[in-house]
Amino acid sequence: MSQPVLSVRDLIVEIPTRHGLLKPVDGVSYDISPGEILGVVGESGAGKSMTGNAVIGLLDRPARIASGGIYLNGERIDNLSLAQLRRYRGKQIGMVFQDPLTSLNPLLPIGDQLTETIQEHLGVSGGEAHNRAVAALDEVGIPAAKERIGSYPHEFSGGMRQRVVIALALCAEPSLLIADEPTTALDVSVQAQITSLLKRLCRERGMAVMLVTHDMGVIAETADRVAVMYAGKLAELGPVREVITSPRHPYTDGLMGSTPLASKGKRRLHQIPGNMPRLGQLPDGCAFHPRCPYTQDRCKADPGPRLKTCDGRAACWFPLDGAQAAKGVA
Amino acid sequence: MIAYVIRRVFQSFVVLLVVGLVAFSMFRFVGDPIDNMLGQERTQADVERLRTTLGLDQPFPVQYAKFLANAAQGNFGVSYRQGRPVATIISERAPATLELALVSGTLALVVGIGLGVFTAIRRNGVASNVIMTTSLIGVSLPTFLIGILLIYVFSVSLGWLPSFGRGETTQIGGWSTGFLTASGLKALILPSITLGLYQMTLIMRLVRSEMLEVLRQDYIRFARARGLRERSVNFRHALKNTMVPVITVVGLQLGAIIAFAIITETVFQWPGVGLLFINAIQFVDIPVMAAYLMLISVMFVGINLIVDLLYFAIDPRLRIDGRHA
Ligand SMILES: Nc1ncnc2c1ncn2[C@@H]1O[C@H](COP(=O)(O)OP(=O)(O)OP(=O)(O)O)[C@@H](O)[C@H]1O
Ligand code: SF4
Ligand SMILES: [Mg+2]
Numbered sequence: 001m002s003q004p005v006l007s008v009r010d011l012i013v014e015i016p017t018r019h020g021l022l023k024p025v026d027g028v029s030y031d032i033s034p035g036e037i038l039g040v041v042g043e044s045g046a047g048k049s050m051t052g053n054a055v056i057g058l059l060d061r062p063a064r065i066a067s068g069g070i071y072l073n074g075e076r077i078d079n080l081s082l083a084q085l086r087r088y089r090g091k092q093i094g095m096v097f098q099d100p101l102t103s104l105n106p107l108l109p110i111g112d113q114l115t116e117t118i119q120e121h122l123g124v125s126g127g128e129a130h131n132r133a134v135a136a137l138d139e140v141g142i143p144a145a146k147e148r149i150g151s152y153p154h155e156f157s158g159g160m161r162q163r164v165v166i167a168l169a170l171c172a173e174p175s176l177l178i179a180d181e182p183t184t185a186l187d188v189s190v191q192a193q194i195t196s197l198l199k200r201l202c203r204e205r206g207m208a209v210m211l212v213t214h215d216m217g218v219i220a221e222t223a224d225r226v227a228v229m230y231a232g233k234l235a236e237l238g239p240v241r242e243v244i245t246s247p248r249h250p251y252t253d254g255l256m257g258s259t260p261l262a263s264k265g266k267r268r269l270h271q272i273p274g275n276m277p278r279l280g281q282l283p284d285g286c287a288f289h290p291r292c293p294y295t296q297d298r299c300k301a302d303p304g305p306r307l308k309t310c311d312g313r314a315a316c317w318f319p320l321d322g323a324q325a326a327k328g329v330a
Numbered sequence: 331m332i333a334y335v336i337r338r339v340f341q342s343f344v345v346l347l348v349v350g351l352v353a354f355s356m357f358r359f360v361g362d363p364i365d366n367m368l369g370q371e372r373t374q375a376d377v378e379r380l381r382t383t384l385g386l387d388q389p390f391p392v393q394y395a396k397f398l399a400n401a402a403q404g405n406f407g408v409s410y411r412q413g414r415p416v417a418t419i420i421s422e423r424a425p426a427t428l429e430l431a432l433v434s435g436t437l438a439l440v441v442g443i444g445l446g447v448f449t450a451i452r453r454n455g456v457a458s459n460v461i462m463t464t465s466l467i468g469v470s471l472p473t474f475l476i477g478i479l480l481i482y483v484f485s486v487s488l489g490w491l492p493s494f495g496r497g498e499t500t501q502i503g504g505w506s507t508g509f510l511t512a513s514g515l516k517a518l519i520l521p522s523i524t525l526g527l528y529q530m531t532l533i534m535r536l537v538r539s540e541m542l543e544v545l546r547q548d549y550i551r552f553a554r555a556r557g558l559r560e561r562s563v564n565f566r567h568a569l570k571n572t573m574v575p576v577i578t579v580v581g582l583q584l585g586a587i588i589a590f591a592i593i594t595e596t597v598f599q600w601p602g603v604g605l606l607f608i609n610a611i612q613f614v615d616i617p618v619m620a621a622y623l624m625l626i627s628v629m630f631v632g633i634n635l636i637v638d639l640l641y642f643a644i645d646p647r648l649r650i651d652g653r654h655a
Contacts, residue, residue, distance in 0.1 A: 056555055090557030097555075102548035106647060107570050116566070117556045152646040168556060 003074055004031035005175050005208035006055065011068035011078075013050050013059065013232075015279075022279040024050045024063065026232040027306060032176070032208040037199065039223030039240065040212045041255065043276045046229040048212045052178040054078075055210070056093050057085040073175060091121040094169030098181040100161035104153035110137075110164050111149035114171055121172035136167040140197060159190030163197065170201065177202070180212045191215075195222050216256070220244055228252045231276055231287040234307055236314045246321070248314035250292045286316070294318055338638055342631045347398070349627040353620035354397045357386075384408075397620075406621035411613045416621045420603060425505050426496055427595070427602030431588045433518050434526030438587065439580065442530040446537025447572075450545065451564055462538075468531030473590065477524040477597035484520060492517050494599040525594040529583045536579055541572040574645055581637035585630045 013025035024047045032038045040048045053059050055070055057080070070078040072092055077085065089095075097103050105113060114133035118124065124132065130149075137145035140163040153161060162182060169177060179198060183191040199222045202209045211223060219226050219240060226243050228236040228251065236249040247253040254272040274291040277283060283290055289299040298317050299305075305315045313319075381387045384407070385396060400406065406416035445465075449458040471479075485493035497513030499506040508514030544550065545568055553563045592604035599605065603622060610618035642648050 058551065058555060086554075086557050086559070088557070089555055095552070095555040097548055097552060099548060103552045105549045105553070105567050105571070107574075107645060108567075109646075116558065116562065120556075120558055120562075154647045165552070168552070172557075 002034060004033050004071075005073055006032045006210070007069075007071040008051070008055065009069040009071070011051065011054060011070065012066040013047070013054050013063055014066040015063045017062075017280070019280050023066075024232050024279060025054060027068075028229075028232075028234050029068075029307070030227055030234070030237055032210060034175070034206040034208055035203060036225065037202055037209040037211055037223045039219035039226040040210060040229060041214065041216065041219060041226060042229035042235075044214075045276060045279075047232040048229055049180050050232075051229075052095070052180050052210060052212060055176075056089055056095050056178060057082070058089075058095075087121075090117055090169075090174065091172045092174050092176065094172075094174040094177045096162075096165055096169045096177065096179040096182045099185045100158055100165050101185070103165045104161060104168075106153055109150045109152055110156075110168075111151075114149075114168060117168060118171050132171065136171040137164070139201070140164070140167045140170075141193075142167070158186055159193060162186060162190075162194055166194075166197065166201070170205075170207075173205070174207070176208045176210070178210045178212075181214065182211070183218065184214065191218070192221075198222065216244075228255065231282055232279065233287065233304075234315060235288070237307060238313045248311070248319035248321075249316045250294050250320060251288050252314070253320055254291075294320075335639070338635055342635055345631050346624075346627060350398050350401065350624060351394065353623045354394050356616050356620055356623075357393070357397075401621075401624055406624070407617040409610075409615055409618050411610070411615045411618075416617045419606065419618065420621060420625070421504060422506075423601060423603045423606045425507060426600060427588065427591050427604060429508055430518065430521055430525060430594070430600060430602060431584075431591060434522040434524075434529070435584045435587050437522060438526040438529040438533055438583070442533030443537050443576075446534040447541060447564070447569060449534070450538045450541035453542065461534075465531040465534055468527050469535070473524060473528060473593045474597050476527055477520070477594060480520045480524060481597070491520050493520070496601060521594050521598045521600055524597065525587060525591060528590075529587055532583060533576070533580055537572060537576055540575050541568060544568045544571045547571070570644070574641070577640050577644070578637050581633045581640075582630075585633045588629060589626050 008031075009029050011025055011028045012023055015022040015024060024045075026047075028047075028051055030038065040051070042048055050059070050063065053063075054065055057077075059065070065078050068078070069076055072088065077088060080088070104110065111130070111133050114136060115126070115129040118129040118132050118136075119126070122129075122132070134145045134149055137149065142148055142160060142163055148156075153164070156164060166182075177198075182198065183194050186194060195218050198209060198211065201207065211218070213219060223240045225238060226236075226240045227234055228243070228249065230251050236243060236247065236252045238248075243252060244256060247256055251272070272291055277287060277290070283300070284302045284304070285298075285300040286292070286295075286304045289295045292299065296318060303309075305317050307313070307315045310316055311319055385393060388396075404417050406420070408414065409416050409419055412419060445461055449461050452458045481493045484491045492513070495517060496508045497515075497517035498511040499508050499514055500510045508518055550563060550568055553567045558567075591600075591602060592607060594600065595602045595604035596608055603625075606618060607622045609615075610622070
């Protein structure tokens with residue numbers, strides 16, 4: 001098997017607060033291979049964005065990487081200085097944010113924003129950068145790219161703007177793309193276009209993609225593997241088909257519970273009774289145990305289950321088998 | 331856009347007409363110029379002759395129309411006190427005020443924006459905190475007090491800089507400049523600091539808070555995520571966006587510098603238009619007062635217009651033209 005583009009090892013992100021140390025990301029490990037899309041799901045506050053931001057070095061203070069390692073194409077990048085890390089951003093790691101309406105500088109034509117990025121990383125002449133900018137817009141499906149290159153962001157629709165954002169993230173040909181809810185802010189009608197665009201680019205370029213989303217439909221259609229996060233930890237990590245059809249972690253099972261995957265329309269994560277605990281008030285043992293229908297005494301004991309200490313796919317002492325999941329409890 | 335410009339220019343004219351009415355009304359309702367110009371010993375014939383000369387015998391609307399027509403041509407009548415045309419007197423005094431305003435305006439703008447950007451980028455640095463705390467003094471001390479303090483320290487105690495006047499000036503055409511002599515430049519230092527300090531701190535605090543707001547925006551985060559240099563993120567992306575809301579205030583503050591020159595000119599006995607105005611008030615020299623009022627309002631209206639047009643230059647979202655209307 002080829003070397004993974006991204007390897008995250010036992011990553012812990014800390015936030016020191018007056019009420020103690022919070023760990024929005026707590027011992028997360030995963031790999032993404034070239035041409036592979038890893039879907040990341042979980043409730044709001046699970047630590048999905050924090051993980052992505054840690055990889056590209058954009059954690060907002062006071063959050064910081066406390067321990068663990070991040071490797072990009074085999075090179076360690078979590079201990080680089082900001083100046084060194086800057087050379088990786090855009091060049092090796094592209095990032096796309098949720099809201100295309102606010103991701104672009106409103107006062108600069110999109111062409112200028114593209115060429116500045118291209119020139120920064122590829123060191124080409126102005127004319128060459130211009131040609132590449134047109135090609136980048138072409139690639140993401142902006143019609144009449146040559147004419148639109150001088151347009152300002154407000155002259156594009158939301159879906160078109162997200163295409164521009166993707167072109168910007170990818171114009172220096174990074175090997176890893178982190179897309180943090182790239183379709184959440186878009187009209188339902190254009191969401192599918194953007195995800196299929198991402199999928200196409202991933203395949204064509206052999207790029208590794210980390211796709212954060214709340215939309216199980218998107219995961220089912222685009223991701224190769226899926227990572228389910230709960231309260232800063234990985235709950236389950238495995239091939240998308242298997243995780244969806246026979247989830248092993250009770251939390252995943254709950255998320256899938258009544259997700260009408262095949263049908264169109266509402267494809268949001270299933271609501272599980274109760275709320276994810278706040279970071280400062282995590283229970284001992286398995287963080288999910290207050291909401292879990294299968295809780296036993298062992299679940300409440302410290303230390304809680306981890307992927308490594310369990311079966312490698314679900315961080316659960318009592319993982320479900322297919323029959324149990326199908327039966328459903330509660 | 332053309333329609334917008336025309337509408338704005340039209341609005342400006344309406345404002346000026348109203349100000350003109352106020353200025354003109356002073357002639358009728360404040361003091362009696364005849365009393366001021368003629369001493370105690372005067373004949374009725376003297377009074378009548380002067381009334382006719384000054385046009386005070388005509389009906390109100392006629393006087394107003396004449397006043398406006400004259401003002402538009404730069405003719406503001408004759409000073410009651412000096413007996414010379416107001417336009418001449420003002421044009422003699424204008425260079426002093428304009429040079430002072432130019433220096434303090436530049437100071438306020440350059441230092442204000444510079445420090446604002448610095449304190450925003452180094453939000454938590456020691457230097458930023460010192461600057462921010464010191465700037466509180468700049469906004470809270472009244473201008474005349476700053477002037478007197480500066481005079482006390484740099485003129486009276488240290489004897490480095492003059493405490494009043496323009497120093498030596500050089501005449502170039504109709505313009506007397508203090509920029510060309512050492513004493514002229516020295517004389518500019520204290521008054522321009524006094525005059526510009528308030529605006530400088532105001533601009534600095536405004537730029538800082540706007541810039542902090544901009545630095546929180548997604549497109550700044552995205553610019554960082556694209557691997558752009560900090561310099562480019564701060565200046566190419568953040569500063570330009572900061573300037574959009576800052577422009578209005580800065581424009582009006584630069585106007586205020588000329589208007590508030592009155593206080594500084596009085597403290598430093600600076601022979602400019604402001605000092606002229608103060609003296610005019612003491613002598614109820616209505617034509618001078620009216621002319622000053624008109625000029626200041628023309629300036630403010632002009633600045634407002636320029637500010638609005640600058641918006642178009644900076645913010646493409648406002649340029650709604652044929653293409654994307
Ligand atoms: N400065 C901070 N102080 C305390 N807690 C913080 C701070 N910043 C973030 N957090 C917490 O870190 C956790 C992880 O947040 P993150 O943005 O990664 O969630 P997410 O999974 O991306 O959620 P969403 O789906 O809403 O985007 C959240 O619980 C959040 O409350
Ligand atoms: S470890 Fe126990 S509480 Fe946690 S998910 Fe598994 S069964 Fe539920
Ligand atoms: Mg998020």
